[in-house]
Amino acid sequence: xxxxxxxxxSLARNAVNYHQDWAEAWRSPDPAxxxxxxxxxxxxxxxxxxxxxxxEHNVGRVALLEKGWIGGGNTGRNTTIVRSNYxxxxxxxLYEKSLKLWEGLSQELNFNVMFSQRGVMNLGHTLxxxxxxxxxxxxxxxxxxxxxxxxxxxIKEIVPAMNVSGNTxxxxxxxxxxxxxxxxxxxxxxxxxARAADSRGVDIIQNCEVTGIRQENGSVRGVETSRGYIGAKxxxxxxxxxxxxxxxxxGFRLPVESHPLQALVSEPLKPxxxxxxMSNAVHGYVSQSDKGELVIGAGIDAYTGYGQRxxxxxxxxxVAAIVELFPVFSRVRMLRQWGGIVDVCPDACPIISKTPVxxxxxxxxxxxxxxKATPGSGWVFAHTVANDExxxxxxxxxxDRFYSGAxxxxxxxxxxxx
Amino acid sequence: MLEIExxxxxxxDQDEFSYGGEAHIVRPLSPENLNDREWGDYLFFRDxxxxxxxxxxxxxxxxxxxxxxxxxxxxxxxxxxxxSGDSSSGESP
Numbered sequence: 398x399x400x401x402x403x404x405x406x407s408l409a410r411n412a413v414n415y416h417q418d419w420a421e422a423w424r425s426p427d428p429a430x431x432x433x434x435x436x437x438x439x440x441x442x443x444x445x446x447x448x449x450x451x452x453e454h455n456v457g458r459v460a461l462l463e464k465g466w467i468g469g470g471n472t473g474r475n476t477t478i479v480r481s482n483y484x485x486x487x488x489x490x491l492y493e494k495s496l497k498l499w500e501g502l503s504q505e506l507n508f509n510v511m512f513s514q515r516g517v518m519n520l521g522h523t524l525x526x527x528x529x530x531x532x533x534x535x536x537x538x539x540x541x542x543x544x545x546x547x548x549x550x551x552i553k554e555i556v557p558a559m560n561v562s563g564n565t566x567x568x569x570x571x572x573x574x575x576x577x578x579x580x581x582x583x584x585x586x587x588x589x590x591a592r593a594a595d596s597r598g599v600d601i602i603q604n605c606e607v608t609g610i611r612q613e614n615g616s617v618r619g620v621e622t623s624r625g626y627i628g629a630k631x632x633x634x635x636x637x638x639x640x641x642x643x644x645x646x647x648g649f650r651l652p653v654e655s656h657p658l659q660a661l662v663s664e665p666l667k668p669x670x671x672x673x674x675m676s677n678a679v680h681g682y683v684s685q686s687d688k689g690e691l692v693i694g695a696g697i698d699a700y701t702g703y704g705q706r707x708x709x710x711x712x713x714x715x716v717a718a719i720v721e722l723f724p725v726f727s728r729v730r731m732l733r734q735w736g737g738i739v740d741v742c743p744d745a746c747p748i749i750s751k752t753p754v755x756x757x758x759x760x761x762x763x764x765x766x767x768x769k770a771t772p773g774s775g776w777v778f779a780h781t782v783a784n785d786e787x788x789x790x791x792x793x794x795x796x797d798r799f800y801s802g803a804x805x806x807x808x809x810x811x812x813x814x815x
Numbered sequence: 816m817l818e819i820e821x822x823x824x825x826x827x828d829q830d831e832f833s834y835g836g837e838a839h840i841v842r843p844l845s846p847e848n849l850n851d852r853e854w855g856d857y858l859f860f861r862d863x864x865x866x867x868x869x870x871x872x873x874x875x876x877x878x879x880x881x882x883x884x885x886x887x888x889x890x891x892x893x894x895x896x897x898x899s900g901d902s903s904s905g906e907s908p
Contacts, residue, residue, distance in 0.1 A: 641863035652859035654836070655888075699834035700817075703865045703889050708816050710830050743859050800855035 403507050422588060423595035428602050431628035432460045434782060435620055437607050437643065438635040439463025441472040441583070442760060442767065444590035444601075445775020446633055446782070448506075451597035453776070454783035459599045460629075462622060464606035468587025471637050471767065474737035476660050476682065476694040478673050479769040480517040480578035481542050484533045487793040487805050488746055489540045494790055495773025496577060502772055508589030510581050511687070517578030518552065520676040520722075522567040530573045537575075545574045558669055558725050565721050567679050580673060580684055580692075586771055610646045616755040631756045633782045635774075638703065638738025640761035649753050652799045653740040653762045656697040657707035659715075661734035665689030669725070679718035691729065693719055697739060697765060706736040739765050744804035749778050749787065750796040758782050759796070817891060821874045822882050822898045835871030837861050838883045867894060869903060 401407050401420060411419055433456050436447045443461055450456040463469075479499055481492035503509050521527040530546065537544035548571050549561040561569045591601055602624070609621035610632060619628035634643045644651045666689050675682035682694045695715035698707040712734060720727045742748060742762035747770070749760045760778045763770060777791040787795060798804055817829040843849055843857055862868075868888045873881045885894040885903055897903055 639865070641861075642865050650856075650860045650862065652855075652861065654861055654863050655865075700870070700886075701836075701863060701868065701888055702891060704891050706891075708829060710816065740863075799859040800851045802851075802855075 422592040423601050425603065426600045428460060428462075428600065428605065428622075428624055428627050429458070431619070432458045432600075433629070434459050434631045434633060435627060435629040436461045436633045436635065437620065438637070439465075439467035439587075439591075439601065439603065440470050440635065440637060441468065441586050441590065441771035442637075442763075442774045442778070443633075443635040444468075444587055444594060445771050446635055446760070446778045447599045447601075447775075448590045448594040448597070449776050449779035450783060451594055451599050454779055456783055457598070459594075460627065461594070461599060461601050462605045462607055462620070462627075463601070463603045464623075466603050467591050467601065468584055471737045471739065472583055472587050472771075474660065474735060475583060475768040476684070476692050477580045477583050477768055478517060478578070478675070478682065478684065478694075478766075479512070479581055480575050480673075481769070482517070482519070482533065482537050482544055482573060482575045482578070483807060484536050485805050485807060486540060488807055489537065489542060491773055491777070491790050491794070492770060493540065493542050494776065495770045498772035498776060499581065500577075502586075502589070506589040506593045508585060508592055510585045510589050512579065512581040513687075514577050514579040515684075516555070516574060516576045516672040518547070518555070518572045518574050518672055518674050520552075520572045520674065520678070521570050522676065522678040523570070526678055527570050530571065534573045537573075543575055543577050545576070547572045547574050555672055556670060556674060558723050559674070560722060560724055567676075567718075567721065569722070578673065580686075583768065590775070607643065607646070610643070610754075610757065612648070612754055612757075615753075617757045631758065631782055633758045633760070633778065635760040635778065637761065637763065637767065638740050640740045640759065644752075644759065647752060647754050647757055651740075651748070651759070651761065651796075653742055653748070654701050655703055655738050655740050656700070657702045657704065657736045658697045658739045658765050659695040659707040659711055659734060659736045661693050661695070661712065661716075661731050662686070663691040663693070663726075663729045664732050666691065666729065674722070676718065676722065679721065681715050681718040681722070683719055683723070690732065691726065697741065703738055704736075705738055739763070739767075741765070743799070745807045746805040747774070747794055748796050749774065749781060749791040749794045751781070751785070751787075752796065817886075817893065819872060819884065819893065820896045821877060821880075822896055823878045823880055824874060827874070827877060831874060831876040832872045833875040835873055835881065838869040838871045864888060871899075
């Protein structure tokens with residue numbers, strides 16, 4: 398399981414062999430009969446959970462089950478924005494932990510996740526937007542999170558292509574700016590965690606769909622899968638859009654609803670936008686990938702759905718907003734458009750929690766903004782699973798908050814556009 | 816995009832409608848007698864079904880009336896439409 402480190406020397410060594418001899422990045426073992434922990438779901442969050450279970454908590458036998466291929470769900474479908482400028486203390490601390498992990502992730506995983514701290518700008522278009530932005534920005538600073546307020550002239554300096562003239566339907570009055578925010582390469586995050594987890598002994602088992610959760614006396618015993626029954630002392634479920642389906646197998650319900658969320662990319666352009674621009678009010682967000690494509694995110698459809706596609710009217714409204722902000726983009730052609738399924742909580746915050754079944758844990762409800770939390774989510778979830786109790790960073794994100802009423806209302810603050 | 820058949824106005828584009836979530840959730844008659852668990856279940860917890868889902872729609876840009884739809888949440892195909900108060904088979908209770 399010991400792997401060669403990726404470095405300039407391994408690159409040179411393999412160049413000599415015309416890159417024919419690179420070792421596989423992770424094994425594809427057959428499932429064993431029983432594990433200490435089974436992680437269900439091979440997206441970024443699941444892979445990170447498996448990695449931290451092995452690396453931080455020394456859990457011996459860990460398997461990760463993925464019904465398709467790793468990173469093939471929302472990890473491969475999102476717009477890759479990373480930031481931590483959340484209003485409330487609970488979410489700010491959780492996302493900031495994640496951002497700190499992002500900052501050292503390529504070194505820790507020995508895999509270039511192409512984390513690019515190019516800054517994230519959240520625009521305000523009304524007086525109330527600006528009041529909210531000042532409030533959130535001040536709250537961020539009190540929590541030690543970098544945040545600046547930009548006025549239209551300063552925005553224009555950073556993003557010359559944006560129309561800040563005030564002569565628009567939704568004039569740009571200002572923005573909050575988090576310089577440490579940015580984007581990362583989504584596939585590399587999945588592959589990096591997979592490789593690092595595998596080298597610590599985690600069995601990554603793809604094309605293995607969980608079809609049932611076996612319980613005895615209120616405790617989990619294992620999972621039924623398309624490749625047979627696999628026993629486990631603990632089962633950790635991280636399946637994004639399908640959380641309710643897995644919860645049903647466990648015999649309980651969740652306060653989440655699954656919605657289609659769409660995104661689109663343009664043809665590749667020369668560099669025109671070197672930061673991330675988001676607007677909650679007109680509901681668009683855009684950045685430019687290293688390949689030159691404009692990566693544009695839309696909003697969710699109001700109706701629930703598992704079909705991985707949404708309505709054209711959502712795209713239409715989204716593109717209209719982007720073109721109003723960036724008139725120069727009006728003749729850019731779009732290459733492709735797609736949808737993913739996100740599970741949305743009533744308070745726009747995740748559930749990282751124990752469940753009514755002993756030894757069964759759920760990490761879900763990230764809604765439209767889970768990618769940025771990938772490292773932090775896995776880190777606190779691994780702690781929760783290994784110790785059978787939440788870390789203080791996710792104690793407020795228990796399922797019980799929907800009974801106690803202690804919701805973390807991020808809808809108005811940062812929960813719209815991710 | 817969906818084409819939804821309003822029970823009063825006939826088939827119209829999805830953009831004329833607003834979505835009202837899962838149907839047939841009955842507000843408890845005496846909420847003061849519920850414990851936190853029962854109230855939380857009523858308020859927040861949903862079936863979120865993969866498959867045929869009973870849901871509420873409102874013809875917001877038309878007659879502004881609410882009605883129920885059975886829709887497949889995977890194919891998005893609308894199976895049936897019925898008025899509030901009717902059962903999904905179309906008969907009045």
